[in-house]
Amino acid sequence: MTATTTTQQKRVVQDSKGSVYELGAEMSRGGQGIVYQTQYPLVLIKGFTNKDEQARQRWPRHIAWLIRxxxxxxxxxxxxxxxxEPRxxxxxxxxxxxxxxxxxxESFIQAEGEMLADYLRQGGLRRRIRILSQLARTLNQLHARGMLYGDLSPSNxxxxxxxxxxxxxxxxxxxxxxxxxxxxTLHTADYGAPEVVRGEALLSSLTDCWSFAVIAYLLLTHNHPFKGELVSDGEPEEEEAALRGEHPWIYDQQDDANQCFANLPIQLIExxxxPALFSRCFEQGRYHACERPSMAEWLEALTEIDERICDCANCGCSTLLSAELASVNEVSCFFCDEPADQRLVLFEEFIDWPQQGDGQAMEPDTLMATGRKVWLQPGGKLELKRLMPSFSYDRWPADHVRIEYTEQGLGIHPLPQxxxxxxxxxxxxxxxxxQGLKESLRxxxxxxxxxxxxxxxxxHVIWQFRW
Structure with a gap:
């Protein structure tokens, strides 16, 4: 995109309503354009660089539709x-x-010799899970509206x-x-679904799901799911074939020809x-796009993980606790084997179904367990909420309870409604x-x-815990 040059040698552009923007540093560059910073910290400019005349005519109409x-x-x-115009x-x-x-x-690649230290320096498992949860939520909400995102990659x-x-x-x-x-038809190398790379399909919500899975695996393990020993030790043609879906993924259950021993262990999230969602996406979903997990499935699985993570006081790393775990007595840090904090509090979800006729609640031992378990660590806080994939975490529904664990003890906040x-x-x-429960009474x-x-x-929902 060519910008007007002022007497002060500043590149400026003007929008259709007359506002003027100074183009600053380039933030990202893709197949269709460049994103620039401006003099306003929260405002960016995207310039369309595709030279195809039909594309240049169609693109403004599509953007005008998006604005509406x-x-x-x-x-x-x-x-x-x-x-x-003419910009x-x-x-x-x-x-x-x-x-x-x-x-x-890119920092993961540069820090290959100290991969674990970099993993922790960049926020550990907990931050990665929360990044993926927010991304999955946005994509899920788009798909629920019948929309697709398109060329999903770490650059955008x-x-x-x-x-x-x-x-x-x-x-x-x-x-x-x-x-x-x-x-x-555009896709970013490494992140395009096999059918798109082969030129056999257009972008869709199903190709969004594939790109998300690749990004999720890469973010969690530091390795591309299809760049195992077969690819890394082979000719460039092997990598091209893998991205077309012609080679198995790293943990393929039927074919171990492309195993990888350099990435962080998938046992981090076992x-x-x-693991089952990755397997479905990269095995059955490699051949049949409709077999890929939906964004709602990814979101629910990621949210469950966020509720069952504890941080190690010794090394600072995060460990995922098993859903079957009832006590932390036998739990140790995944990375340094330090015993888990014994003060962790377990919240278990139940559904109470009132009996028909007399309106009395069922006896406690007949409550229906949902299997959902949420752990709270000293110094932490959480929202006890129904696990709905479409839920927007930016809002505070009336039936979600906030709980915090401070030095004084456990604090339960009342519902707004x-x-x-x-x-x-x-x-x-x-x-x-x-309502506070004192630490001294635990x-x-x-x-x-x-x-x-x-x-x-x-x-109604019941959350059970011991103090």
Whole structure:
């Protein structure tokens, strides 16, 4: 994109409403254009660089359609206004303090000799899971609206520069569409679905799912799922064949010809549904796109992991606890074998179905366990919420309980709406204000506590824990 040059040698562009922007540093570059910073910290400019005349005519119409869509509740740097003709581009808004995910992946490669130290330095397992959760949520919400994202890659995923945070946004929304069309053929090397790489299919929500799975595996293990020993020790043609879907993935259950021994172990996430989802995507989904896990499945599995992670006080790494675990007595850090913090609190989810007729609740031993377990570590806080893949974590629904674990003990925050009861033994107490359980009282009662969410004489959720 060529910009006007002022007397001060500043490159400037103007949007269709008359606002003027100074082009700053280049943030990312893709097959269709370049993204620039401007003098405004939260405003970016995307310039369209495709020289194809038909594409240049179609692109502004598509961006104008995107501007009219209601995408304000999604973490997308959506187009706000087109640039004034003859420029071909648009203005978008992105929160400050974000960098391309690609920069994190490149640091992994550069730090190959100290891979574990870099893994921890970049936020460890917990941050990676939260980055992937936010990305999965955005894609799931797009797919639920009948839209596809298109050319998903680490270059158009932006994350917090600060490793203590996991804010995740998508930029480069040019390919968002209601349906695949002739313009949706671009893909980024390494991340395109096999049928797209072979030139047999257009981009779709199913190719989004493939690209997401590749990015997720790479982020979690430091290795591409199809770049095992067969590819790394072979000729360049082997890598091309692997990306076309002609070679098995690293952990293929039927063919171990492409194993890899350089990546971080997949056992990091063995106590989760992720290994099975990767297997489905890269084995059955390699041949049949409809067999790939949906974004809702990825989101649910990632959210479950985030609820079962504990941090090691010795090395700072995160360990995923098994869903079958009832006590932390036998748990140790995955990386350094340090015993887990014995003060961890386990919250187990149940459904209470009132009996028909007399309206009385069922006896405690007949409550239906959902199998969901959430762990809270000293110094941490959590939201006890129903696990719904479509839920937006930027909002606070009335039936979600906030709990924090401070030096003083456990703190339970009341619901903004609805009813909350705390039970120990047979007594139930209506919680209308903050309730604290002192650390000094922990272990003095054998009976578990139960938090009832909703009306007691109706079907409702119960969270059980011991203190």
């Amino acid at each position: 869509q209601d995408l304000s509740d999604l973490k997308l740097a959506r187009p706000l206004v087109l640039l004034a 071909c581009g648009y203005v978008m808004e992105l929160m400050d303090g974000l960098v391309p995910l690609q920069s994190l992946l 995923i932006f994350v917090s520069d600060d490793p203590a945070h996991a804010e995740t946004w998508l930029i480069d929304c040019d390919n968002i569409s209601l349906e695949a069309h002739s313009g949706l 106590h989760s549904r992720l 609805g009813k909350l009861h705390l039970q120990r033994g047979g007594a139930k107490k209506l919680l209308e204000r903050y 272990g003095q009662h054998e009976e578990p506590y139960r938090i009832h969410i909703g009306e007691l004489d109706e079907a």
